[in-house]
Amino acid sequence: MNFTFSEDQEIFRDAFKKYLESNVTPEKIRSGWEDNMPFNQARWQELQELGILQSNLDEKYGGLGLDLVTSCLLVEEMGYYALPEPAAEQIFLSNLLINKSIDIAELIEEKNQFIGVTHSLSPNILFLDNSSKLINLEEDSISIVSSKDIIGKKLKSSDPSRDLTNFISENSDSGSLQTLNDQKSLVNNVVTSGMVMSAAILVGLSRKILDLATAYTLDRKQFGKPVGSFQAVKHMLAHAAIEIEFSKATLYRAAYSLDNDNPLQKLHAAQAKLQAIDACEMASRNSMQAHGAMGYTWEMDLHIFIRRGWSYKQVWGNKSLLENYIMNQLEKDLPKLGSTYTFL
C-alpha cells in the first residue's frame, strides 16, 4: 500500500502553487478589497484556462475528471495563498453536484461560470453578482434558481474577500426556479464535501499563518538576537506545527473516503474538519502572539489569513456540530476505531 502522492498529483499541485505565488499576492488581494471587488474576473478566467475549476468535473462535461484527493491538494494551496475567488466551492460543491446528478447537469448550461451553493450550514450566498446560478440544498430537496432572480441584502463579513448576500426572496415571475425532490443522499454527500473543502482551506491557511510567524520571529530582534531563538516562542510555534501535521492526515483520508463513497465518509470528514479547526485556532493565536502587537496591524499580512480562517471555521460545520456528530456516531457503535480498522 502506497500512501504518498503520485508524481502527477505533485506536479499538478506545484504548477498551481507557482501560479498562485505570483498571481495571488497579499498586495493583489488588498487591491481587490480597495476596489470593493474581491472577485477578479480575469483571475477566474485564468483558473479556467489552467483547468483548475474543472479539475474534478467529469470528462463528458469538459473536465479533467481528477479524483478529490488531488482536488484537495489544490484547495489546500488556495487556502495557503488566500485565493479570494470561490474556486474551492466550485470544485467541491457545484462540480460534485453536476457529476453526481444528471438532472442538475442538464439544468446548468454554463459549467465554467461560478455556481453558488447554499445550505443551512452555509446560508449566506457567496459572490451572488459573479455567479450564474444558485443551488439551494434543503434537507431532501435541491432547488436551482438563476442568480439574477434573487433579491437579497449585502452582508459585511469580517473577511473583506467574502462577498456575502442574505437571501430575502426570489423573483418568482420569471419562473427560473427548478426543484428536484428525493435528493437526501446527494445533499448529505455535498455537506460532507463541504466539510472536507473547508478543512482543506483551513489546513492551507494554518500552514501559511505558521510560515508567516516563523519568518517574522527570525527577522525580529530583541535582547540582541532573533526572538525566534527564545524557547517560549519556539514552543508556541512547534505546538501549532504539530496540530497542522495531524490535520493533514485526517484531511487526506477524508478526501479519499469521499472519493470512494466510503460508508464512513461523513465521520472522516467531521474528524478532518474538527482537527483542522483546532490547528487553525492554535496557529492563529500563536502566530499572533509571536508577532507581538505587530500582527494586529492592518499593514502586516497576517490578518488576511486569520480572518479567512474565522469564516471557514464556522461554515459547513462548526466545532459543536462536528463534535455532536462524532459523539453520536461513537454511541451508535458504528465506526470501528483503532489500528486494526485503520486501513479498511
Added chain:
Amino acid sequence: MRLFTLTIFLFLSNHIISYDRILGKDFATRSEVIATNGMAATSHPLATQTALDILGVSSELEEVVADDVASWIKGYMFSYSGPIYAGTNEIQKNIIAERLLGMPR
C-alpha cells in the same frame, strides 16, 4: 453546630475552588497565570470564542442581521490583543517564575 456547618462550608468551598483551577481546557474558567494582567488575558479569548461558537455561521458578520443575533467578531478580534499588550503572557510568566518562584533569570 453552627461552627461545624461553617467548617464544612469552608472545606467544600475550598474544594470547589480547587476544581475551578483546571488548566488548558476549553471549560477552564481560571487561567493558568494568576496575575492581574495575565488572568484577564487568557479568559477573554475563551469567553469570546464561546460566543462565536454559539453564533455559528453568523459569527463572521460585522453587523447585526436578525433580532436574536449579535455581532461578536470585533470583541473576538479584541481578545487577540489582551495576551499581548501591557506585557505579553510570556513576559508575565517570566515575572512570576523569577520574582515569585525565585527562578534564575
